[in-house]
Amino acid sequence: MNEIIQAMKERRSCRKYQDAMIPKEDLEEIIEAGLYAASGMGKQSPIIVAVTNKEVRDELSKMNASAMGSENDPFYGAPVVLIVLADKSVRTEVYDGSLVMGNLMLAADAKGIGSCWIHRAKEEFESEEGKALLKRLGIEGDYEGIGHCVLGYRADEKPVPAPRKENRVFWCE
Numbered sequence: 001m002n003e004i005i006q007a008m009k010e011r012r013s014c015r016k017y018q019d020a021m022i023p024k025e026d027l028e029e030i031i032e033a034g035l036y037a038a039s040g041m042g043k044q045s046p047i048i049v050a051v052t053n054k055e056v057r058d059e060l061s062k063m064n065a066s067a068m069g070s071e072n073d074p075f076y077g078a079p080v081v082l083i084v085l086a087d088k089s090v091r092t093e094v095y096d097g098s099l100v101m102g103n104l105m106l107a108a109d110a111k112g113i114g115s116c117w118i119h120r121a122k123e124e125f126e127s128e129e130g131k132a133l134l135k136r137l138g139i140e141g142d143y144e145g146i147g148h149c150v151l152g153y154r155a156d157e158k159p160v161p162a163p164r165k166e167n168r169v170f171w172c173e
């Protein structure tokens, strides 16, 4: 099988991480793969906020947990959070941002790094606290939260994928 297709089939979400930080060169490579995602009219509107700072990571975790009504760490202990945000003035922003998320997760997997899409970025960055955090980080503009791609080295075995549901493809030949 073609190795890219095989990688797409073998990527799995990770929900248990080691504490170890990922080297910056590896993060840069993963982020660059995200930036190469296709985007509507090639506008490249999504941006990525790469959080390796533990205090900010924990702050995000708390905001995300409260959006979910939980007290547990929704990032499963992952030390890195890549927040994908997309420009609200671009019509295809959610599609563009989602594709960036997909690239990030695949690139991480290709480098032997675990990842998981953590949701509620929209709610998080609609809140005053979320907006204030972006401002503090020097991010100006009207952005919608698309997702958090949490990253770290796996502390579990990669799970076997759930079987693919049937009857999801309709051919017209």
Ligand SMILES: Cc1cc2nc3c(=O)[nH]c(=O)nc-3n(C[C@H](O)[C@H](O)[C@H](O)COP(=O)(O)O)c2cc1C
Binding pocket: 011, 012, 013, 014, 015, 116, 117, 118, 119, 120, 161
């Ligand atoms: C839009 C979206 C939102 C998701 N949100 C969460 C989340 O908040 N927490 C979580 O643990 N997993 C989340 N996931 C991961 C899915 O649960 C996961 O992709 C799915 O169970 C299939 O498993 P796999 O990624 O290993 O193939 C999300 C995935 C997507 C695409």
